Amino acid sequence: MAQKGLTEFLNKTLAEGEKIAPAERLFLYNGGLYPAMVCRPETLKILDTFEARSDDVVLVGYPKTGTNWVGQILTELATASGKYGEEEWKQKQQKEQELKLFPYLEFGDPDKFERMKKLPSRRIIKTHLAPQKIPKSILQKKAKILVLFRNPKDTAVSYFHFAKGMKLRPSEETWNEFFPDYISGKVPYGLYVDHIIEWNKYLDDKNIMFITYEEIKENGTLALKQIAEFFDFSVSEQEIQSIMEKTSFQAMKEKSPETHGVMGKSLFRKGIVGDWKNVFSESQNEEMDQKFEENAARTKLGMMLKYEEYCKG
Template identity: 70%
Template sequence: MAQKGLSENLEKKLEENKKTPPEEGLILYNGELYPAGACKPETLSILHTFKARSDDVVLVGYAKTGTNWLGHILIELEAASGKYDEEERNRRKQQEKELKLMPYLEFGDPEKFQRMEMLPSRRIIRTHLIPHKMPKTFFEQNTKMLVLFRNPKDTAVSYFHFAKSMKLTSSEKTWDEFFSDFINGKVAYGFYLDHITEWNKYIDDKNVMFITYEELKENTTSGLKRIAEFFEFSVTEKDIQTIEEKTSFKTMKERAAETHGDIGQNFFRKGIVGDWKSIFSVDQSEEMDRKFEENVGRTRLGKMLKYEVYCKN
């Protein structure tokens, strides 16, 4: 979905968040916490009615795992594969803007699902939802899904800074307080490790591809080629190189105001691996280590995340 129109919606939500007491920043729906500024109970109640298409391009990732970055990559890959000229790109962006579509499936008003049916294929759909909360039609239609993970320590730190900058939490809340909420699942979308546990059940599903933020950072070219092959995007080596340059952290940060409006700075902070070392205490690091080992350390997906490499001093 086009970013320029979306930024206007997000800016409105940020203004609303500023007027919302911190204790009202989350809503509980069907056992799951969601950001009150973006999600409505009436939208969540009809998520199951969403009509997926077999050729939809779906990106799934817990909050602050890198879905904003990877979403841009998918937009560029799909456009390159569709051989869109500038006129076609602009036409699609304008349509998405007019439809007033929020960037994630669970965001916005309930009528958005009807408006999404007006989008041409291939639709790029993002969500932060855990698999059993997602519309079943994705699985029934054998829609291909790219599932993104990031090491839990960097995810927590990124989430903390984003929540404060977007007024999703009190500006007075300390890192220690946020860490306690995060590791106890008292944040929007719940306990991060639960997402790993649930997605591990799909480790052998041929319609699900797993990729990590760290993998993309270390070798973006290889990651883009894997993604293109999975979604059967017809792109050239030159396309890959161009997309890698257009979606680099440096380039996206420089264009943040253009793509995301006044709130752009909130989406691009450091974009590095290992930032957790600057804020985690020894006790917090050890607590996360225990939680990871107890919950997902022995799962195939857990091992794929290379916790020992990215989360140990």
């Protein structure tokens, strides 16, 4: 019932969003672009009034780095950890639907932050925001944050297909039209390498864990164990394997009409590593390589992303 409520809510939002004039699909706020379909300037204006709790489970990732996938992993880990009984978890989900809360912190109406106070702990909070735009209370309360990254080329391709499917910018019908905007940061949430540079400043923060899409793909069992340990979720080996099956790309794609409604088609496409090789031209490869090399390659976080391995050849 709760999931059905969310699906209906997302479908309604999408239908309303399609009525927005093409020129108004994106808006500029405080130097950054945001999608009008889900974000409002008045919500962003009071973002800092959000009151974090020290036990909040926070997931941060630039668009199309895998936040829907990893968000579901966190939900499954929280459920399996015994912090919630089955009935209690259903009630929690029901509460979220009753409060009409979008799955991302910056999405929705400005009254949402008051409504979020009514959610029982531990809350799972997702955002695409860069660290300098995240509500200050999250860092002040020392809530644990999982920061997710994905190689910039696959992120670009996934972002293009999502933006096209959701008609974020109707003028961009082709990859060659989208790429110059992506590489110059003229897309919602700005330039991807800027997120790498900003998050690099937080590498030594014990309340922040960094993980990559590729790491989870290559060794999901190990990644889930590390995430569970970081957030103090107590789960068995058997539960980890069960969660791996439930959150496999295929399983989530098949369930997406139920979980994300018509948005599911744009959210779950291929879910593979290396799809960029089928899309990038030689000159686009060179341009992306140069952008990464000039800005992020020498940072510790940039090196953690293994650009040479995932974005060359």
